Amino acid sequence: MENLLNIFVKSIFVDNMIFAFFLGMCSFLAVSKSVKTALGLGVAVIFVLLITVPINFLIEKYVLKEGALIWLGESFGDVDLSFLTFMVFIATIAAMVQLVEMVVEKFSPALYNSLGIFLPLIAVNCAILGASLFMQEREYANVVEATVFGVGSGIGWLLAIVGIAAIREKLKYSNVPDPLKGLGITFILTGLMAIAFMGFMGIQL
Amino acid sequence: MDNQEKEPIFSAKNLKLLTEPLGKNNPITMQVLGICSALAVTVKLKPAIVMALSVTIVTAVSNLVIAALRKQIPDRIRIIVQLVVIATMVILVDQFLKAYVFDVSKQLSVFVGLIITNCIIMGRLEAFAMANKPWPSFIDGIGNGAGYGLILVVVSFFRELLGSGTIYGYPVLEKLGIYKTGYENNGMVILPPMALIFVGLIIWIQRSRDKSLIEKN
Numbered sequence: 001m002e003n004l005l006n007i008f009v010k011s012i013f014v015d016n017m018i019f020a021f022f023l024g025m026c027s028f029l030a031v032s033k034s035v036k037t038a039l040g041l042g043v044a045v046i047f048v049l050l051i052t053v054p055i056n057f058l059i060e061k062y063v064l065k066e067g068a069l070i071w072l073g074e075s076f077g078d079v080d081l082s083f084l085t086f087m088v089f090i091a092t093i094a095a096m097v098q099l100v101e102m103v104v105e106k107f108s109p110a111l112y113n114s115l116g117i118f119l120p121l122i123a124v125n126c127a128i129l130g131a132s133l134f135m136q137e138r139e140y141a142n143v144v145e146a147t148v149f150g151v152g153s154g155i156g157w158l159l160a161i162v163g164i165a166a167i168r169e170k171l172k173y174s175n176v177p178d179p180l181k182g183l184g185i186t187f188i189l190t191g192l193m194a195i196a197f198m199g200f201m202g203i204q205l
Numbered sequence: 206m207d208n209q210e211k212e213p214i215f216s217a218k219n220l221k222l223l224t225e226p227l228g229k230n231n232p233i234t235m236q237v238l239g240i241c242s243a244l245a246v247t248v249k250l251k252p253a254i255v256m257a258l259s260v261t262i263v264t265a266v267s268n269l270v271i272a273a274l275r276k277q278i279p280d281r282i283r284i285i286v287q288l289v290v291i292a293t294m295v296i297l298v299d300q301f302l303k304a305y306v307f308d309v310s311k312q313l314s315v316f317v318g319l320i321i322t323n324c325i326i327m328g329r330l331e332a333f334a335m336a337n338k339p340w341p342s343f344i345d346g347i348g349n350g351a352g353y354g355l356i357l358v359v360v361s362f363f364r365e366l367l368g369s370g371t372i373y374g375y376p377v378l379e380k381l382g383i384y385k386t387g388y389e390n391n392g393m394v395i396l397p398p399m400a401l402i403f404v405g406l407i408i409w410i411q412r413s414r415d416k417s418l419i420e421k422n
Contacts, residue, residue: 020397025240026324083300086318087292094285126241126322133315178419179412180405183237187405194398 004148007140011152014203015134017127018160019194024127028161029186038165041122042158046151048122049131051100052093053150054143056132059088089132097122127157164190222345226352232325233356234408235418239325242316243357244400250373252312253361254354255302259317261350263294264326268346271330272339287330288321295320325353360403368394 017023024045031041062068064085069076105112122128131153140146167189176185232238239260246256267290271278278286299317302310310317320326329349334342365371370378370390378384393399412418 022241022244022397022400023319025244026238029237029240083296086295086299086321087289089318090288090292090321091285094288126319126324129322130241130315130319133318137315177409179416180409181419183234184405184408184412187401187408191398191401191405194401195396198396198398 004145007145008148008152009203011149012156012159013197013200015153016156016160016197016200017130017153018157018190019197021130021134023130024125024157027122027125028157028164028190029183032161032165032168032186035162035165035169038161039158042154042161044122045125045127045157046154048093048097048100048128049150049154050147052096052128053131053135053153054147055096056089056092057135057140057143057146059092060085060136064088085133085136090129093128093132127153160193163193167193219341219344222341223348223351226345226348227355228352228411229415229418231352231356231411232328232349233353233404234411236325236328238328239323239353240404242319242323243353243360244397244404246313246316247357247361247364247400247403248368248395249312250358250361250365252309253357255306255309256313256316257350257354257357259298259302260320260323260325260353261347263291263298263320263323264329264350265343265346267291267294267326268329268334268342269339272334272337272342275335278335283335284327287327291326291330292321325349356404356407359407360400363403364394364399367391 015021018025018028027041032038060068062071064081066080066082067077069079069081101112131150134153135146135149138149140149164186168186171185171189180188226232230236233240233243242256242260246252267287270290271287274286295318298320299310302313302317329346333345337345362372365373366377368391370376370384378388378390
């Protein structure tokens with residue numbers, strides 16, 4: 001339990017997707033003009049991470065890893081499919097996003113109306129594929145740990161995008177030098193926020 | 206290179222495709238594409254150069270393939286088709302890096318895989334390759350890859366010089382005897398946040414030189 005809490009806190013603050021690894025930067029910069037849309041995208045990211053990270057974990061464990069196919073029989077014991085990782089992960093993510101979109105549309109039109117436009121964007125959000133690849137690299141012990149890591153990363157991403165959107169809303173009233181307006185100042189702000197987040201470094205529960 | 210003889214291939218229009226992404230239409234500073242990886246691999250010059258080359262190759266070749274197939278691809282499933290083409294290219298690049306420059310491949314860690322979701326590639330496929338012939342698409346891929354690489358190299362050059370006092374692993378500052386005057390490396394520059402601030406400064410410089418690029422809002 002303590003271990004899970006540790007992974008959770010670490011993936012939100014210490015290994016924050018945006019401030020420590022710059023993942024999902026494109027949509028982070030593009031969709032952070034107002035808090036409301038930022039919140040919508042953030043929730044969608046958490047949702048998709050919650051689904052794709054455990055699925056990719058299971059695929060990795062039972063299909064792709066060296067010797068993972070042993071449950072099929074002795075002769076599959078030395079099959080190593082790990083070179084297919086990227087292709088399988090991205091295919092899973094694209095398929096899951098499509099599926100989630102359809103399910104949400106069918107059962108919760110209200111949620112679909114608020115999340116809908118963001119879901120296709122998410123298939124190519126590097127934070128999603130990045131979380132699956134980090135999950136593989138850090139070798140989490142079981143599916144619960146992987147899920148907790150996925151959700152934590154999503155919450156970290158949400159915090160970051162809502163934070164920057166709030167700052168950008170206020171920024172309208174400040175006097176930024178012309179060439180820095182828009183993209184430039186957003187980069188520098190993100191840098192400053194990242195420095196603040198570095199204060200969390202080394203936290204261990 | 207002798208452009209004279211190959212005039213039809215390197216026509217003025219195609220050359221523009223090659224040079225525009227280097228400045229006016231730079232993928233990172235103007236189109237806001239491919240930022241994720243650009244920031245994370247720029248601590249040292251060497252991984253940055255390897256990354257820039259990988260992205261250029263993947264962009265150019267997948268642009269070429271998609272442009273060649275553009276009339277066959279059904280519109281509704283184009284994203285999956287594009288992802289498959291890109292993923293195949295990235296797997297090739299990844300295996301190549303693992304075989305020949307293993308240490309760099311380790312440093313880049315997940316970022317080689319993340320080329321798949323690098324928005325530059327998807328962005329160029331959607332915006333250019335789906336509507337143009339293979340050869341201009343190939344040039345467009347090279348141009349955008351180079352524009353991306355340019356920013357990577359500039360950022361990593363300054364980060365390595367200021368942060369570790371070396372250029373491409375060569376201890377320049379030590380050889381020049383600068384440390385004897387009491388100078389110390391700026392450890393802050395190596396930390397991830399400084400990459401963002403460097404790109405911000407590059408945007409600032411670029412836009413103050415060319416006022417037409419300034420955003421209005």
